[in-house]
Amino acid sequence: GQQLNQSPQSMFIQEGEDVSMNCTSSSIFNTWLWYKQDPGEGPVLLIALYKAGELTSNGRLTAQFGITRKDSFLNISASIPSDVGIYFCAGRFMNRDDKIIFGKGTRLHILP
Amino acid sequence: NAGVTQTPKFRVLKTGQSMTLLCAQDMNHEYMYWYRQDPGMGLRLIHYSVGEGTTAKGEVPDGYNVSRLKKQNFLLGLESAAPSQTSVYFCAGSRRGFEQYFGPGTRLTVT
Numbered sequence: 001g002q003q004l005n006q007s008p009q010s011m012f013i014q015e016g017e018d019v020s021m022n023c024t025s026s027s028i029f030n031t032w033l034w035y036k037q038d039p040g041e042g043p044v045l046l047i048a049l050y051k052a053g054e055l056t057s058n059g060r061l062t063a064q065f066g067i068t069r070k071d072s073f074l075n076i077s078a079s080i081p082s083d084v085g086i087y088f089c090a091g092r093f094m095n096r097d098d099k100i101i102f103g104k105g106t107r108l109h110i111l112p
Numbered sequence: 113n114a115g116v117t118q119t120p121k122f123r124v125l126k127t128g129q130s131m132t133l134l135c136a137q138d139m140n141h142e143y144m145y146w147y148r149q150d151p152g153m154g155l156r157l158i159h160y161s162v163g164e165g166t167t168a169k170g171e172v173p174d175g176y177n178v179s180r181l182k183k184q185n186f187l188l189g190l191e192s193a194a195p196s197q198t199s200v201y202f203c204a205g206s207r208r209g210f211e212q213y214f215g216p217g218t219r220l221t222v223t
Contacts, residue, residue: 042204042216043155048210090210100212101157104152104154
């Protein structure tokens with residue numbers, strides 16, 4: 001089946017550092033989405049991207065829709081303890097308005 | 113607004129028992145989804161609905177059934193629970209199918 005490859009699987013960083021994670025696909029997507037999941041909760045939408053090359057920010061978070069439409073990245077600047085959690089990318093196929101597929105997530109750990 | 117809510121939050125079943133998970137939303141979402149989340153597997157789509165009275169299979173539909181009799185509710189049924197169905201189940205709703213809003217999850221253990 002279709003897959004999203006999300007990397008890295010986990011990251012250990014120092015508080016204050018910048019973070020970068022990405023997602024790649026063998027298929028072209030019309031939409032890329034980034035979600036964050038806190039322990040014991042459901043995923044929360046962070047950023048949605050709709051056009052190739054689009055760069056969108058949400059506070060300290062910045063995400064980009066790759067030019068090839070097969071990849072996306074998420075950057076977090078100046079990480080803080082509440083950034084801990086699992087970050088998921090998700091993509092919507094062309095001509096499919098009804099569903100998206102998710103990557104397996106990047107688990108972010110922040111060392112004090 | 114409560115958003116997307118799920119009932120129950122936790123449940124323990126014995127193999128072969130049946131149960132229904134309820135998802136309710138007050139956000140006027142047309143689309144609703146059921147996912148399961150297992151360690152290292154991300155979110156996998158079980159079934160979904162693009163409107164009242166409609167349902168469709170997702171990536172891992174076997175062993176589950178769903179119904180969407182009212183727009184605001186989406187039910188997930190397990191007719192004969194198996195240990196492989198031990199998981200955390202998430203419901204989500206969406207107006208357009210891709211910006212999905214998730215409930216808090218139901219943690220199910222099948223012994």
